[in-house]
Amino acid sequence: MxxxxxxxxxxxxxxxxxxxxxxxxxxxxxxxxxxxxxxxxxxxxxxxxxxxxxxxxxxxxxxxxxxxxxSAVRRNTPAPTPPEPERPEAPRLVEVTGPGFVPGEDVAVCRIIRHTDAASTGTARALIDLTHDHLDPADEIVLVGRVSGTFVVRSLS
Known part of the structure; x- marks a missing residue:
């Protein structure tokens, strides 16, 4: 040129x-x-x-x-706008509770996906994230007290 x-x-x-x-x-x-x-x-x-x-x-x-x-003026081309980050899917939680546990006891959540502790009232509570844990609504959850030996079986449906 x-x-x-x-x-x-x-x-x-x-x-x-x-x-x-x-x-x-x-x-x-x-x-x-x-x-x-x-x-x-x-x-x-x-x-x-x-x-x-x-x-x-x-x-x-x-x-x-x-x-x-x-002189020619150098023009910087603006960087392309980054795409909007995808919003993570909100957790879909299901609560499973049961009585008969020793206060503070370690309680297994079976299909053992995590553990929880019993409250001072002896009640155990487990929050299950259905988007992460891939559970079927027909599945059953078992809470197992590691000290008391208490078993609580609950259906997700």
Whole structure:
């Protein structure tokens, strides 16, 4: 890709003529003529909003010449928006209780998936997460007191 050369000739009345690589660059119809204030608009138009560099030569009405290289502006592409994290499925809990345990006793929850302790009243309570423990509603749960030997059998249905 070659760097375009923009030549701007400023006239005594403040109007300008513009060429790009030797070809005339016409102003927008509504504007009629290029003026000194059109400089940035011309550069932006030719450089596709400064995405490519360009050489600019300005010849003033008094004959003085100024030359500059307009650098391309580096635009960082924003990172894509990360996808929304999937919300974990809320636990579906089933409570299984039974009497006859010694207070503070370790109680096995069978299909042994975890253990629990009996409350001070001697009642054991186990919360079973159906989304995690993959139990069938027809399954039975057994609470086994490790000290008292108490067995409580409860159906999940």
């Amino acid at each position: 070659s760097m375009p050369v923009i030549r701007l000739d400023v006239h005594d009345d403040g109007t300008m003529s513009a060429t790009v690589d030797g070809e005339p660059l016409a102003p927008p119809v509504a504007q009629g003529t290029w003026r000194r204030g059109s400089f940035a608009r011309i550069v932006d138009q030719v450089t596709a909003e400064r995405s490519i560099p360009a050489r600019v030569e300005v010849t003033e009405a008094d004959g003085s010449v100024f030359t500059d290289i307009i």
